[in-house]
Amino acid sequence: MHYGRVPRSTDPQGWDFRVIGATASGTEHILDFATLAALPRVDVLADLHCVNGFSLLDLTWTGIPTRALLELAPPREDVRHVMAWAQYGYSANLRLADLQAEGTLLATGAGGEDLSPEHGGPLRLVLPHLYAWKGPKWLRAIEYLTEDRRGFWEERGYHNSADPWSGERYAYQEGAAAGPN
Known part of the structure; x- marks a missing residue:
């Protein structure tokens, strides 16, 4: 999912990716194309699960492990949440543990091809x-947070955690397992 039109061109000279918020250094990190290109790349075989009910199975994603980003621009020790920011102000909130999870990537390609703009290129989480x-x-920034904030779709009624194996689609499901008070 996304919000807004598909960006048609990305000039590598003018494009950057930022790590902001509660960084360990206390400063914003600005990474250009060359800096990102120098980071290690891996291929990850993974599925893509859409909230609309379909899944694309066994996709080969290529990209930078988010763990490499966390080493390059670490968060403060009290950070527990992250906001991923994309083009046009779209945002998605995550637990820091989600960003640290095995297989999580700053993806630059899929299926042996660079990501097209329609599929989120040049960079997709x-x-x-x-x-x-x-x-x-069209990922543009990661913001480290000490408290959770809801992202774009979470503010519009989507589930805060988004676990496809538990069917966590909508906000009304949050806390439902605990039963009535």
């Missing part, structure tokens, strides 16, 4: 263990 709305297309 891929979290195989969550519904796809948590992984913004």
Whole structure:
């Protein structure tokens, strides 16, 4: 999912990715194309689960493990949440543990091809263990948070956690397992 039109061109000279918020250094990190290109790349075989009820199975994603980003620009020790920011102000909130999870990528490609703008290029967050709305297309920043804030779709009634195996689609399901008070 996304919000807004598909960006048609990305000039590598003018494009950057930022790590903001509660960084360990207390400063904003601005990474250009060259800096990101120098980071290690891996291929991850993972599914993509859409909240609309379909899944794409066994996709090969190529990208930068988010753990490499966390090492390059670490969060403060009190950070427990993250906001992923995309083009046009789209946002998705995550637990820091989601960003640290095995297989989570700053994806630059899929199926042996660079990501097209329609599929989120040049950079898309891929979290195989969550519904796809948590992984913004056209990723522009990661913000470290000490308290949770709801993202774009979460403010509009989508579930805060988004676990596809538990069917966590809508906010009314939050806390439902606990039963009535």
